[in-house]
Amino acid sequence: MSVDHPSRFSRRLALQTTAAGFGYMAFNGLLAAEAIRNGTPLKPLAPRDSHFPAKAKRIIFVFMEGSMSQHDTFEYKPELFKNNGKPGPGGGTLTASKFKFSQHGQTGTWFSELLPSIAKHSDKLCWLRGLHTDTPAHPQAVVQLHTGSANAALTRPSMGAWLLYGLGTPNQDLPGYITINPPPNFGGAVNYGSAFLPAHYQGTRITDQGHLPNLKPASAVPLQRKQLDLIQSMNRDFAGSPGAPDPVEAIIDSYELGFRMQGKVAELLDISKEPKKVQDAYGVNDPGPKAAFARQCLMARRLSEAGVRFVEICQGGWDHHNNLHKGLLDRTNSVDQPTAALLTDLEERGLLEDTLVLFGSEFGRLPTAQGVDGRDHNITGYSMFLAGAGVKKGYSYGGTDELGIKAVEGRMHINDLHATLLALMGLDHERLTHRYAGRDFRLTDVAGEVAKDIFA
Structure with a gap:
């Protein structure tokens, strides 16, 4: 048999085996395309040195999909209350919040x-109040x-994906990037994908119930080990043959990661083992929609x-073109307690010292009324807040005009936000590049x- 035959058979058997359910490639689209950097073989997700000393080791992104109304939650504008009911400068009727x-x-x-x-966490938050973006x-x-x-x-x-590409991940038994209940609409998998980066940098999707697609139950481990040993032996034979492509070693590592994950992930996502006082603090046993978001927050920790x-967690339902008053009561009731509990839990465990939390939406909402x-x-x-590693506590950066329509100081485009997040993780956004299609x-x-002004 020639060298080519076992390699083709190995790849074919591997795909059949993973499709049957043992692992990582099936649910994560994992293909190892970058096994060497600077001439040195690397495991796909091996930790890498940052460009400069990092202020944060990890990020939790708490995403409020649909655009949370800042005028009814955390942007107090006295002039808006003073001019309530008057015509807005760009049209519409200025409408102050109904909430105190x-x-x-x-x-x-x-x-x-x-x-x-x-x-209650106001003194540890770092506000970005001058954000703006390109499309409504x-x-x-x-x-x-994203x-x-x-x-x-x-x-x-x-x-x-860019963070993993630049830094790798410290735990080689787990994915480095996990998204819980990602936005089902508005781009779907694009929001946690790797695009032209090697596919092992994309996010792994799970649900708030801890379900990970295609992860085989532990009862199948002995048979899976035998299957994997056979596949790996053929892959290693192929890797040692003349002209074998570099990614083979990374594929071997990815299979082993998928196998190891089976013994780690299920236990890690089982929040029932948390003390009752911790579960109660997050609200995981409360009736209604709060419990789902509370599970996300606890799993994120x-x-x-x-x-x-x-880690990204998501709460949708903020697109209040109507039913604003009742809708906000429902949505904020779902996220307020769990988000606060996450901050408290991270702080009590000493994790907030090297974990950066980002909370916010894709854009904001106007101070004028739409419909009734x-x-x-x-x-x-519009605004977002940061908390934790590397940022000033109780600090407000930038701001909008007196009615909250336009950012007038400390203006931050989404590109600026990304550059700042990367810098907090020790990465120079101008050096973190990947050549694709000739550029x-x-x-x-x-x-x-x-935005260095926000750095602690």
């Missing part, structure tokens, strides 16, 4: 009554927030603690300025 605002903490940060639990359409804006490009037709790697580099009870999209000025691509395209 009050100041919290030593910083005196304003929050509405909708977010009492998060408000959800699909493009969500994709731009990939740096609003053009969904020209797919770009997600920010989690467990995954981060275990060494996952980037709604607000339209606003891409010219060097990066997360921030050809823009991006780091």
Whole structure:
């Protein structure tokens, strides 16, 4: 038999075996295309040195899909209340929030009554109040927030994929990038994909119930081990043959990761083993939609603690063009307690010292009314907050005009946000590039300025 025959048979058998369910390649599309860097063989997700000392080791992105109304939650504008009912400068009727605002903490940060639990953390939050983006359409804006490009037709790697590409991951038994309940619409898998980066950098999707597609039950482990040993022996024979491509070694490593994950992931995602007081703090046993988001938050802490580099959790339903008042009561009730519990839990475990938490939406909403009870999209000025590693506590960077329409100071485009997040992780956004189709691509395209003023 020639050298080519066993290699083809090996690849064919491997695909059949993974399709039957043993692992990582089946649900993660894993193909190892980059096994060597600077002439040195690497495992696909091996930890890599940062460009400069990092302030954060990992990120948890708490994504409020649909655009949370900042005017009803954490952007208090006295002029909006003063001019309630008057014509807005760009048309429409200025409409103050129906919810009461009050100041919290030593910083005196304003929050509405909708977010009492998060408000207790006011002195540890770092606000980005001058954000702006390019498009008011959800699909493009969500994709731009996750990939740096609003053009969904020209797919770009997600920010989690770029982080793995630049830094690898410290836990070789787990994926380095996990997305829990990712946005089902508005770009779908593009938001956690790897695009033209090697596919092992894309996110691994799980549900808030801890379900990981195609992960075989542990009862099948002995048979799987025999199958894997056969596949790996043929792959190693092929790797040692003349002219074998470099990615073979990375494929071998990816199969082993898939096998190891079976013994780690199920236990890690089983939040029932957490103490009752921890479960109660997050609200995982509460009735209604809060429980689902609470499970996401608790799993995010467990995954981060275990060494996952980037975790995203998602709460949809914020697109309140109508039914704003009731809709906000429902959505904030779902996320307020779990988000606050996540911050508390990370802090008590010493994880907030090297974990960066990002909370926000793809854009904001206008201070004017839409219909009887709604607000339209606003891409010219909105807010997010950061907490944890590397950022100033109780700090507010940038701001919008007196009515909250347009960012007028500390302006941050999405490219600037990405550049800043990468810098906090020790990566220079201009050096983190990948050559594709004859040019060097990066997360921030050809823009991006780091907001160093927010660094602790």
